[in-house]
Amino acid sequence: KAGVTQTPRYLIKTRGQQVTLSCSPISGHRSVSWYQQTPGQGLQFLFEYFSETQRNKGNFPGRFSGRQFSNSRSEMNVSTLELGDSALYLCASSFRDRNTEAFFGQGTRLTVV
Amino acid sequence: GQSLEQPSEVTAVEGAIVQINCTYQTSGFYGLSWYQQHDGGAPTFLSYNALDGLEETGRFSSFLSRSDSYGYLLLQELQMKDSASYFCAVRDNNFNKFYFGSGTKLNVKP
Numbered sequence: 001k002a003g004v005t006q007t008p009r010y011l012i013k014t015r016g017q018q019v020t021l022s023c024s025p026i027s028g029h030r031s032v033s034w035y036q037q038t039p040g041q042g043l044q045f046l047f048e049y050f051s052e053t054q055r056n057k058g059n060f061p062g063r064f065s066g067r068q069f070s071n072s073r074s075e076m077n078v079s080t081l082e083l084g085d086s087a088l089y090l091c092a093s094s095f096r097d098r099n100t101e102a103f104f105g106q107g108t109r110l111t112v113v
Numbered sequence: 114g115q116s117l118e119q120p121s122e123v124t125a126v127e128g129a130i131v132q133i134n135c136t137y138q139t140s141g142f143y144g145l146s147w148y149q150q151h152d153g154g155a156p157t158f159l160s161y162n163a164l165d166g167l168e169e170t171g172r173f174s175s176f177l178s179r180s181d182s183y184g185y186l187l188l189q190e191l192q193m194k195d196s197a198s199y200f201c202a203v204r205d206n207n208f209n210k211f212y213f214g215s216g217t218k219l220n221v222k223p
Contacts, residue, residue: 004155033211043156043200043213056210090155100146100163100204102211104155 002027004093004105012111018079021108025072025093031055032074033102034066037088046089049074050096078110086112115139117201117214124220125191133186133217135201142203145177145184150216151197159186159199188219196221 005024013019025032034046045058049068066076072093078085088109092102116138125131135145144163148156162168162177162184174187188195201214 035211035213042215043202045211045213048210056208058210092156100144100161101158104148104157106155 004091004103006089006091006105006108008108009106010109010111012113013081014113015081015083017081018077019081019110020075020077021089021091021110023074023076023091023093023105025074025091026103029093029095029103030072031094031096032068032072033092033094034074034076035090035092036060037090037107038086043090046076081112083112086110115142115203115205115210115212117203117212119199119201119214119217121215122218122220124222126222127191127193129191130187130189131191131219133188133199133219135184135186135214137182137184137201137203137214139182139203139205139212141206143206144203145175146202146204147173147175147186148200148202148213149197150200156200191221193221193223195219 007022031050033048036044047066048056052068063079068074088107090107092104094102118136146161147159149159150156160175167176172189177184198216198218200216204211
């Protein structure tokens with residue numbers, strides 16, 4: 001079966017702009033989590049959605065938001081981009097919201113200039 | 114919150130055995146997971162320990178001791194393709210959030 005698909009793979013934006021990233025989970029998976037990965041901070045949890053509801057949120061400012069659609073596809077949005085938002089954004093899906101095994105997409109590499 | 118500590122880098126030779134440790138400070142969690150990530154790739158799930166003890170999956174084994182707040186990933190018969198970063202992770206049972214360690218970069222040399 002197809003894996004987790006994230007689009008776009010690469011993105012360059014300027015400070016102050018906003019960006020929307022997309023994640024299509026594995027078919028049948030209802031839980032989608034988002035992570036920010038940077039060399040200095042490692043993998044940081046952003047938020048998790050299950051059946052269109054946000055279940056958890058990490059310690060990120062309100063500029064970071066997300067949503068999940070009825071087909072389990074998820075989007076995350078970052079508004080008023082800052083240079084420090086440059087990172088690899090990873091999406092992971094799992095069957096249940098308390099599953100410990102998560103399947104990651106290839107990520108979206110966001111560069112803010 | 115949770116805090117997971119791992120060594121930043123480990124080097125070993127092909128065919129050897131290497132152990133990557135993960136020590137944590139947590140108020141409660143469901144279990145300890147391990148993920149592998151090659152440069153430019155996505156993290157992939159390796160193993161999960163819900164209970165104390167050793168879990169074996171082929172050349173990889175993972176161990177958990179909740180009383181010692183400690184776990185490790187053991188890689189045997191190292192191959193060049195094992196060169197990657199390895200992350201330990203927990204899902205806490207208070208807020209149901211995922212926390213990852215800072216990752217250990219494993220360099221396998223011929």
